[in-house]
């Protein structure tokens with residue numbers, strides 16, 4: 152009897168030990184998948200390890216702007232202390248793991264560079280076309296030989312916009328023929344718009360040339376944007392006025408639109424343009440993307456020739472501006488895509 156009790160007692164002890172062992176084991180195991188899962192929310196699995204190893208860096212030196220972005224760039228950067236971290240380190244390192252939003256710039260930072268007023272100065276327009284792309288080039292309808300210039304720009308891989316002249320507050324600069332004026336009948340506005348859009352083909356959207364007065368008028372903008380929407384075009388608001396109603400109306404009527412963030416060459420000197428390009432990078436780091444507008448001017452062309460080849464290494468992707476449009480459908484699609492990352 153005592154022997155039986157002993158045996159049973161022993162068996163119970165063995166069971167308890169075995170059970171707690173399993174529990175411990177499971178506990179350990181459970182920690183492991185958490186690592187990829189928590190980072191997986193922010194980026195595809197391939198980058199997971201990098202984020203983990205980048206961690207200590209972002210801890211000691213706050214969101215270090217460019218450096219962080221370049222580290223997560225798929226290019227193999229050094230520092231691969233890529234210890235198969237997830238093994239046992241996970242328990243001790245666990246408190247450090249929750250990724251901060253700023254530490255996930257594997258979301259690529261996109262920049263669109265738009266060259267406005269193209270076509271009139273053919274020589275400098277040709278130089279803009281020769282820059283590394285894809286740029287977005289906005290042609291003025293009254294430029295000479297506009298169709299062949301557009302053709303050359305498209306052949307070089309750039310995106311084309313129709314640059315539509317709209318009335319400015321100031322009359323110091325001649326906006327060119329058939330400018331859209333604020334105090335005209337909608338029928339006249341549409342007729343002029345039709346003239347501009349009929350001068351050449353190959354554009355995918357429109358942005359305004361000047362227009363500080365015209366774009367601040369909601370009724371006029373509604374007439375223009377409805378027509379652009381009907382033609383399947385998007386609208387890039389150059390934002391020549393802080394009062395522009397462009398993007399508000401575009402969103403209201405449900406058409407794709409975006410707004411310019413930075414003007415590159417209001418002061419057309421090399422250093423100034425470089426500074427504006429840095430500002431563009433900062434906007435992209437803050438918002439995920441940025442739209443900058445420049446012109447076929449010497450300073451701008453020289454600065455871009457220097458800046459464009461260097462941006463990929465800094466973690467930025469140059470995109471045509473059509474890829475930065477806000478559109479209800481696009482937003483919806485993007486949300487769906489995010490969901491598919493568990």
Ligand SMILES: [Zn+2]
Pocket residue numbers: 267268314359360361
């Ligand atoms: Zn312009």
